[in-house]
Amino acid sequence: MIRSARRTAGVVALALLAAPGLTACSSSGSGGGSPSGTVTVFAAASLKESFTALGERFEKEHPGTEVAFNFNGSDSLAAGIVGGAPADVFAAASPATMRRVTDEELTAGDPVAFARNRLAIATAPGNPHGIDSLADLAAPGLKVVLCDGTVPCGAAARKALTAAGVEVTPASYEQDVKGALTKVRLKEADAAVVYRTDVRAAGDTVEGVDFPEAAQAVNAYPIARLEAAPNPAAAEAFVAFVTSPDGRKTLGRAGFLAP
Template identity: 60%
Template sequence: MIVCGRHARVRQRGRHSVTSRSARRRTPPLAVGGAALLLALTACSSSGASGSAPSSSATAPQEVSGTVTVFAAASLKESFTELGRRFEAAHPGTKVTFSFGGSDTLAASLTSGAPADVFAAASQATMRTVTEAGDGRGAPSVFARNQLEIATPPGNPEHITTLGDLTKPGLKVALCARTVPCGAAAQKALTASGLSLTPVTYEQDVKSALTKVELKEVDASVVYRTDVEAAGGRVDGVPFPESAGAINDYPVVELAHAPNSAGARAFIALVRSAEGRRVLAGAGFLNP
C-alpha cells in the first residue's frame, strides 16, 4: 500500500528493518519498482491538487441589491413600470427608479454625466449618441420594436382614415419633434408618401403628443401603437400602412459608469427574458 505525505515517511521508517531482512530472499525487478514509485508520486500529486482553492473564474454571480436607476423612452413607461414591480418582487430589498422622457433628451443628460445604470432608447440613432460618447458598457441589444399609429379623440370626429388625411386644411395635428424617435419615424413615413405636413405643435416626447389629443387640443397626432393602447378609451387609433416602413428598434444598454452594475445587468436580463417579452407584447410592442 502506498501512503502519501507525512504518514508515508512514518510508515517507511517502521518497515525499514523488515525490508532489509527480506532483501536477500526477494528482490523485485528494478522496472517494477520504478513504475510503482512513479504511480505513487502521481497519486500524491493528484491528491494535493484536488484540495486546492477554486480558480477565480468560478466566482458566483454578484448579489443584486440597492437602487437600479433606469433612463427609458417615454413610450416604455407602462411596460417598464410593470417590469420594475416584478424586478423588485424577485429581488427583495431592491428599488427601481425610472426617468422617462424623449430619448434625445435622456441621451443628452447621460452624456452630460447624469448618474444612471440602464438606458433604453426608442431608436438606434439615439442610442449611438450615448455609446459613441463612451457612456455605454458593451454592445446595446434590441429588445423590442414599435410601430406608428394615428391617435384621434374618441369617435374620430374628423373621420381620419389615412396618413394623407392629416394634411387637410384646418386640421390641427401634433407631432413629436424631429429629433425624437417618434418624430423622426413620422417624418420618414410622410416623406416616403410624398406628403408635407406642418403641425400646430412639436412635442418633446410621445406622451406629450398623445396628451394633446386626450385634451382635445388637436384633432390628431402621430404616436406609437403602444401609446394608443395605453390610453385605453381616451383616444382612438387609426393604423396606416406607411408605418410599416418606419418601425423603430428599441435598444438597451448598461451604462459605463453605472453605480449599480449588478442591478443593471439583472434588469436588462429581465427585459430580454421570456417574461419581459410577454409584458412588452401585452403593451403592443413587436418582437425584435
C-alpha cells in the first residue's frame, strides 16, 4: 500500500481500486490558498531517494499536507492509473511511459520534463570481475541482470547495448531498477545495468562503471498532475515544487541531469 514520505513506500496494489477512503483527508477543489491534505504521488522507482527528500521538504513548507508515495516501475504505475487507481501526480522515467497516460487523456495539461538520467553498470565493491565496458558484460559465466524491456531502464539498457553491438543473455529481468540493483547488492548477480543515480544512492554497497554508450540512451523524466486528482490543489503545488529551482537542486545532488 501507499505510505507517507516519512516511511518506506510500497507498490501498486489492486486494493487501491477499491479504497475510496484512501484520500478522504485530501482537500477538495483546485482553488487558491495553501494546499492541504494528502497528495498521492506515483513515481518511478529510481526517484525513491530524491522524491522522499522532496516530499519531506514539501510537508515542512506546507503544514497540513502529507505526501504519500507509490514507487514502482513506471509501466506498472501507468497501468494502475489507466486502470483507475487514485493518484494526484505521476512522475515517470520516460516520455514513452507517460504517453500511456496522456493517450488516455488522464493528465491535466501537458507533462513537464523535470530531470534526465543516464545509465551505469553496477558491480560488487571493488569490481571483482574487472568490468570496464558494456562488452565485458558478454563474458562467459558472468551473471548480469537487466530491467525488463517494458520499463524505462530496460528500454534504455537495450538501446545502449545495441549501440555498443553487444549481446547479453541476462540471468534475469527485473521489474524495476531497484530490483536489478538489489541482485548485485545481495551477490545474486555480478553486474546490472541501472541508473547512475541508483549507484550513487547505494553508497559503498556497489561500485559504478560508466560507459560511453550511456550518452545515447539518456531518459527524460516527465511529471504531471492527473485529471482525476482527488487533491488537485496539492498536486499542482507538488509539481511546482519538483520543477522549481530548489527541487532541481535536490535532484542534481542525487545525480540527475538537468531537463
